[in-house]
Amino acid sequence: MSNLMKSYPKDFIPYPKPAFGKFYRICKTTSIYDYKSKAESLNFLYCTDIFNKETEMNPNPHFLTKQFRKIGAIFSTILLCFCCTIEAKEKGVYYNLTEALQHPTDVRTLDLSVMDYSNDPLTTLPKEIGNLQNLKSLNLRYNQLTTLPKEIGNLQKLQELDLGINQLTTLPKEIEKLQNLRDLDLSSNELTTLPEEIGQLQKLQKLSLYGNQVTTLPKEIGKLQNLQELHLYENQLTTLPKEIGNLKNLQELSLDNNQLTTLPKEIGNLQKLQELNLNKNQLTTLPKEIGKLQKLQTLILNRNDLTTLPKEIGKLQKLQYLNLDNNQLINLPKEIGNLQNLKYLRLDNNQLTALPKEIGNLQNLQTLDLHDNQLTTLPKEIGKLQNLQTLDLYTNRLATLPKEIGKLRNLESLDLNHNDLTTLPKEIRNLQKLDLSENRLTTLPKEIGKLRNLESLDLSGNPLTSFPEEIGKLQHLKRLRLENIPTLLPQKEKIRKLLPNVTIDFGPET
Numbered sequence: 001m002s003n004l005m006k007s008y009p010k011d012f013i014p015y016p017k018p019a020f021g022k023f024y025r026i027c028k029t030t031s032i033y034d035y036k037s038k039a040e041s042l043n044f045l046y047c048t049d050i051f052n053k054e055t056e057m058n059p060n061p062h063f064l065t066k067q068f069r070k071i072g073a074i075f076s077t078i079l080l081c082f083c084c085t086i087e088a089k090e091k092g093v094y095y096n097l098t099e100a101l102q103h104p105t106d107v108r109t110l111d112l113s114v115m116d117y118s119n120d121p122l123t124t125l126p127k128e129i130g131n132l133q134n135l136k137s138l139n140l141r142y143n144q145l146t147t148l149p150k151e152i153g154n155l156q157k158l159q160e161l162d163l164g165i166n167q168l169t170t171l172p173k174e175i176e177k178l179q180n181l182r183d184l185d186l187s188s189n190e191l192t193t194l195p196e197e198i199g200q201l202q203k204l205q206k207l208s209l210y211g212n213q214v215t216t217l218p219k220e221i222g223k224l225q226n227l228q229e230l231h232l233y234e235n236q237l238t239t240l241p242k243e244i245g246n247l248k249n250l251q252e253l254s255l256d257n258n259q260l261t262t263l264p265k266e267i268g269n270l271q272k273l274q275e276l277n278l279n280k281n282q283l284t285t286l287p288k289e290i291g292k293l294q295k296l297q298t299l300i301l302n303r304n305d306l307t308t309l310p311k312e313i314g315k316l317q318k319l320q321y322l323n324l325d326n327n328q329l330i331n332l333p334k335e336i337g338n339l340q341n342l343k344y345l346r347l348d349n350n351q352l353t354a355l356p357k358e359i360g361n362l363q364n365l366q367t368l369d370l371h372d373n374q375l376t377t378l379p380k381e382i383g384k385l386q387n388l389q390t391l392d393l394y395t396n397r398l399a400t401l402p403k404e405i406g407k408l409r410n411l412e413s414l415d416l417n418h419n420d421l422t423t424l425p426k427e428i429r430n431l432q433k434l435d436l437s438e439n440r441l442t443t444l445p446k447e448i449g450k451l452r453n454l455e456s457l458d459l460s461g462n463p464l465t466s467f468p469e470e471i472g473k474l475q476h477l478k479r480l481r482l483e484n485i486p487t488l489l490p491q492k493e494k495i496r497k498l499l500p501n502v503t504i505d506f507g508p509e510t
Helices: 016-029 037-052 062-079 083-089 097-103 127-131 150-154 175-178 197-200 219-223 243-247 265-269 286-291 311-315 336-339 357-361 380-384 403-407 446-450 469-473 488-496
Strands: 108-112 136-138 160-164 183-185 207-210 230-232 252-254 273-277 298-300 321-323 344-346 367-369 390-392 412-413 433-435 455-457 480-481 503-505
Touching: 016 488, 037 062, 037 311, 097 230, 127 150, 175 197, 219 243, 219 433, 230 336, 243 265, 265 286, 286 311, 311 336, 336 357, 469 488
Parallel strands: 108 136, 136 160, 160 183, 183 207, 207 230, 230 252, 252 273, 273 298, 298 321, 321 344, 344 367, 367 390, 390 412, 412 433, 433 455, 455 480, 480 503
Antiparallel strands: none
């Protein structure tokens, strides 16, 4: 999925298949005693593939760091030492077209992907490709193909076909003959339509069409009864055919970065759908049938034009991740409180003025993002969110906070900057990060000294006239920001003595 960095909650493990193919080629020409230059080449290939296969990449930066650490240590040394073993196990795998055509019945896997400038990209594919009767996997990624020969249809045993990052504008109708195809990657080409014959690929489980110029889908797409993943993001789709509802086994549907204004009601028939990404479209409403997606875990609707949500959204009992940021929502249905398994809720950059009290029913919620709305109050029921860890409320119109906010025992980060707060509830506990900058605070409650886990405190831009000594009890405090508070400048030395081990920022005047 995409894009990372799409805003995607699930962990995806990168599978650098093209880079592994290149690794095999490096092994064939490298001895154990002279691997340095080849290892450097491998590192480059692996890095390139991580970024080119971004839809299979985990968006978590910590995860990426872990991947980069693996590049040099594992691939450059240990695996290269076992290249002979790998070569012995890779019978039937070819990386040269001429060589493959000389042994047509032996070829099981043909990898002709171009990952660097060591090989010239293919501009055409010879019709003799159809002679590879036992071929199961064909990788043509990163070439410059504009068409495919009709003989491609002769590859009756083909299960995987990767045509990503080419220049294809059409597909031959003979593609319908690939009856054993399970994975078809057509991403990043120049396709505007699909042939109706695509519907004949009855065993297809994954279809990737992202990064093309597709404007419509043929109704025959609904015949792909075994399809589990359909990736259509970054196209020019304005509508979806109602037949999309026939994809009974579909689990992932990516439609982000299109021009959809509506969804067909038949989308509710996708009973096995777990992930639905509609980010960056032009949706103004959702069909009530969306509530039928009983297995949906991830719903991404940010950057649309939604003003309301159907009450049926409350029927998504397995939903864990809901992203609605950058819409035009003015209120939320009370049924949102029925999402008992919801862990992550983004509502930032909308027009919300209030929250329904039912928000307090989201017992498993861990992250709630409400920044850049028009909230003036919070319901006291917010104190029921016992698993909440992060609460972002910055850039609203809050003048007070309910004392019940102090019941959020697991809350670690609270961002309230750019509001109208004049007081702070003394009940707040357990925070690690507290941002109160750009409010109207003149004093702080002495109870602030009870925030024993606090590491970061930002009070910048408040008209503070005094500074409580109890703040010196914050033994874990690492950083304190007091910028743009001229009334505290005469107390600089006193504050520094109070917090000798804390980095304190008083602003440019210090």
